[in-house]
Structure formats: C-alpha cells, structure tokens
Amino acid sequence: MKLCFLTPADTPLASSDTQLLDALRVELLQRPGVVEVKNAEAADALILHEPWAFREWRYIDRLVADPVVGRFAYKVFTVNTDDAASGLLRGVYTCLRRSRFDPMLHAAVPFLDQPNADVAAMAGTPRPPARLLATWRGNTKSNRKLRQGLIDRYGGSPDFQVESTDSWLNHDPEEQRHYVELLRSGKFSLCPGGWAPASMRIFESMALGVAPVLIADEFVEPKGPDWAAIALRVPEAELSSLQAHLESRADEHLAIGERAAQAWQAHFRYDRLMGYYADALLTLIQGNAKDGSMETEITRWRSAHMARLNGWTLPQRIANKLRRMVEKDPA
Numbered sequence: 001m002k003l004c005f006l007t008p009a010d011t012p013l014a015s016s017d018t019q020l021l022d023a024l025r026v027e028l029l030q031r032p033g034v035v036e037v038k039n040a041e042a043a044d045a046l047i048l049h050e051p052w053a054f055r056e057w058r059y060i061d062r063l064v065a066d067p068v069v070g071r072f073a074y075k076v077f078t079v080n081t082d083d084a085a086s087g088l089l090r091g092v093y094t095c096l097r098r099s100r101f102d103p104m105l106h107a108a109v110p111f112l113d114q115p116n117a118d119v120a121a122m123a124g125t126p127r128p129p130a131r132l133l134a135t136w137r138g139n140t141k142s143n144r145k146l147r148q149g150l151i152d153r154y155g156g157s158p159d160f161q162v163e164s165t166d167s168w169l170n171h172d173p174e175e176q177r178h179y180v181e182l183l184r185s186g187k188f189s190l191c192p193g194g195w196a197p198a199s200m201r202i203f204e205s206m207a208l209g210v211a212p213v214l215i216a217d218e219f220v221e222p223k224g225p226d227w228a229a230i231a232l233r234v235p236e237a238e239l240s241s242l243q244a245h246l247e248s249r250a251d252e253h254l255a256i257g258e259r260a261a262q263a264w265q266a267h268f269r270y271d272r273l274m275g276y277y278a279d280a281l282l283t284l285i286q287g288n289a290k291d292g293s294m295e296t297e298i299t300r301w302r303s304a305h306m307a308r309l310n311g312w313t314l315p316q317r318i319a320n321k322l323r324r325m326v327e328k329d330p331a
Helices: 019-029 059-065 069-075 117-122 144-154 173-184 200-207 236-268 270-287 294-301 304-309 314-328
Strands: 002-006 045-049 076-080 090-093 106-108 132-138 160-164 186-192 211-215
Touching: 002 019, 019 045, 019 076, 019 270, 045 069, 045 270, 059 069, 059 294, 069 076, 069 294, 076 270, 090 270, 106 270, 117 173, 117 200, 132 144, 132 173, 132 236, 144 160, 144 186, 144 236, 173 186, 173 200, 186 200, 186 236, 200 211, 200 236, 211 236, 236 270
Parallel strands: 002 045, 045 076, 076 090, 090 106, 132 160, 132 186, 186 211
Antiparallel strands: none
C-alpha cells in the first residue's frame, strides 16, 4: 500500500502542527506492505491531518479549489478532531455525530489529547468505595439543555454530585485532582454530550474503572470494546428518569467499571492510541480500494442530504442564527 502524507507544503488544509502526522507516519510505515510515496497521483491513499476548526458550508469551496484535495479527494483520508465535524472527507473522527457517520467512509476514534495527567497516574489503581450514585463536573455552556438539565434536576440530590465549571481544558492542578477524586467517588460517571456527543470523560471514566453513563444519543462508539458490557446508555429524552435507570443497575457498577478499565487497557491506553489510529485508517483505506472520482465526491459534498445533516440549508442557517441571537440576549 502506497501512502502519501500531506503537509502544509502540499496543501493549506494541512495542520501546521505536524507532530501527530509525524507520529502516525512512523506507525503506519512499520506495517507490512506499507510504503511512503511523495507523488499524490501514485499513492493509494493520501493522509491529511486537518487543524481543529469550525467548518461550515463554505469549506466545500476550499476543498474543491485545493490543488491536491481538489484532484484526489476520493483517496484523501483525514484525521479530524473538530467538535462539530462535518464528515465531508473520508477518515477517522473523534466527534462525528451518528447522523453524519457512514461506516464505509468514517471511523470513530478516541481522543489523542489527554489534558489531565492525574487520570493516567491513577489508572489501574484500586478505587475507594463509591459514596455516591453518580457524579459529573463540566461546562454547561457547550450544551445548556442537557448539561444544565443535569444541574437543575440533580444538583440538590444527596445521591448525585454534579458541578458546573467555567473552565474548558485550562484546569489548574487543584481542579484536575478534584475532578479525578469526584469521578472515583461515584458508582457511575455521567457523560452527557457537549459541543459534540463524544467527550474525554467517557475514556477517562474507563481508565479510572468507573462505569460510564452515555447520555449522548449521537455518540458513535469506537470499535474494539463490547460497549454494552462496559457502559450504560440513557437516552437524552429520559434525563428525568436517569436516577431510576442507575438505581436499577447499581449492584453491577463494580463489574461494569472493571470491564471498562480492562477495555481501556486493551484498546485506548495512551501508549496504544497511535496504533489504534493506524489500524482504523488502514481498515478504511482497504475498504475504499475501489476506484473513485472527484465528480462523485463533489456530488456527495454538495448534496441536499449533506447540507441537511450539517444544518447548512438556508432555513436551517436562518433558524440557527435566530437561536444564537436569543441565547445571546434572552430578553
């Protein structure tokens, strides 16, 4: 298999931070039969690391106009960590919503960034007896309906400890320690969707051996674990009955948490993530070995279906603008 790794020298669509691509290149070139080529036309696949950004419908014009992607998009495979990923390009995604996810074109992967070093330090250590049914700490601004709903409904419950914070990934050391202690004090770790349905909390909970509760209808589980055995799913619409869901499974929390920790060690441990990404990419590339064309890709990008899934139709854009105006000035 001949791979070409796209850098900023090849396309302005590539991230200027090449650390991830460099590490992925090393991993991929260790695989039998994988070789690097510099010629995009000769390559079986082109690997692109897109920088984190919010991309709207005009991004399609940039893809079409790009000197490399605009010619070979049908064999470009991206590594994408956007919270609001569109799914335009084939490749691996941390946050692509289920409604936009096509298993023939996309693969779900865990987060590479691990902002809380205390999670890694405590992974695999015995956890104290849980004194609470469930816990959560996060920023409510990323999903006011769901996350603020948790605070409003369960903030005063003696069985829950749910906390809001204005921090994002800039937590100070004391916040990081408190976060880990909070996670380990609950039988279950609540994992509501934020800007994206996926959150680092899912994988952090697994690492710490705490049973994750997925309250994110659009979350796509990365392949590997038996997710039904290592996590609970509670539909977003059933937030009011969350406590009943958890109480009915409370006796299983240690077993679920232990299985979650084992799955994290087997699939998502930090030193194995680059290999996970490489495996996911190679599987996608091999499954997309058939001939493609730019015409087919552009048709898919500009389809009404793609626009509707991403909220890019004119009525959707108007509705989103009005919603943002109301949220900015509720009066």
